[in-house]
Amino acid sequence: MPATPAWPPKSTPRLYLEERIETGAAIELDQAQSRYLLGVMRRGDGDVVRVFDDRTGEYLARLATAGGGRCLATVEEKLAPREEVPDLWLCASPLQRDNFALVAEKACELGVRRFVPVEMRRSVVRKINNARLQKRMIEAAEQCERTALPVLAPLTKLDRLLRDWPADRTLFFADELGGEAPAEALANHSGPAALLIGPEGGFDDAERTAIRALPQARPISLGPRILRAETAAIAATALWMAVAGDWRN
Numbered sequence: 001m002p003a004t005p006a007w008p009p010k011s012t013p014r015l016y017l018e019e020r021i022e023t024g025a026a027i028e029l030d031q032a033q034s035r036y037l038l039g040v041m042r043r044g045d046g047d048v049v050r051v052f053d054d055r056t057g058e059y060l061a062r063l064a065t066a067g068g069g070r071c072l073a074t075v076e077e078k079l080a081p082r083e084e085v086p087d088l089w090l091c092a093s094p095l096q097r098d099n100f101a102l103v104a105e106k107a108c109e110l111g112v113r114r115f116v117p118v119e120m121r122r123s124v125v126r127k128i129n130n131a132r133l134q135k136r137m138i139e140a141a142e143q144c145e146r147t148a149l150p151v152l153a154p155l156t157k158l159d160r161l162l163r164d165w166p167a168d169r170t171l172f173f174a175d176e177l178g179g180e181a182p183a184e185a186l187a188n189h190s191g192p193a194a195l196l197i198g199p200e201g202g203f204d205d206a207e208r209t210a211i212r213a214l215p216q217a218r219p220i221s222l223g224p225r226i227l228r229a230e231t232a233a234i235a236a237t238a239l240w241m242a243v244a245g246d247w248r249n
């Protein structure tokens, strides 16, 4: 395991910036980021922050207060290149209440490359708030040290997802009616992968038939208990990371 560098300390605030970062650049932080650093984290002139851009990597920057409660971050040093995220997509039906944002957050923390909201026949929620999901994933990436954000795909209907499914990507479909033992199925596979999780009411029979007809699909079981959809999404992702992803390193 690589040694933890002493500088900057782990407690250094970490922010995602939309613009491309390069050493020497002076970047004006937005209102919310400035408020967070000055008001919540109690940082000020001369303090350091870590910033990353989902394009080039992570950097150390020094703060200066600017007018109107804004902060200026001057980028001093590159700390890390953008990481290579494991090639796992998580495809899942939108869920009620905060549960879908929770799944997006956990997908980001666990290392998913692409998060794909999928509308199914029994999906209760048929619209998603992309900005809210994106914000939740950015906050998770800031917290969990990711240097690459997950891609948030647009909401897609299941039949369209299956029609356009890439030939080289295995679709592990969590079927509450049963399937292969998941640890073996996920471990004995290499190459691009995806997980598919149904809505609160589960897949209907026609959907199950259509998914099973896809040559790239492999049904997996997640054990003898019926899990809530959000539990199933998080558990299956964690299992994939453990047996086929970057938890093995």
Ligand code: SAM
Pocket (backbone or CB within 6 Å): 173, 174, 175, 176, 177, 178, 196, 197, 198, 199, 200, 201, 202, 203, 220, 221, 222, 223, 224, 225, 226, 227, 228, 229, 232, 233
């Ligand atoms: N139709 C089910 C019921 O009410 O009895 C519930 C579906 S479950 C809440 C939602 C989704 O989680 C399922 O469509 C499936 O993708 C996944 N899931 C939950 N438990 C599972 C299990 N034991 N094995 C495989 N998938 C499971």
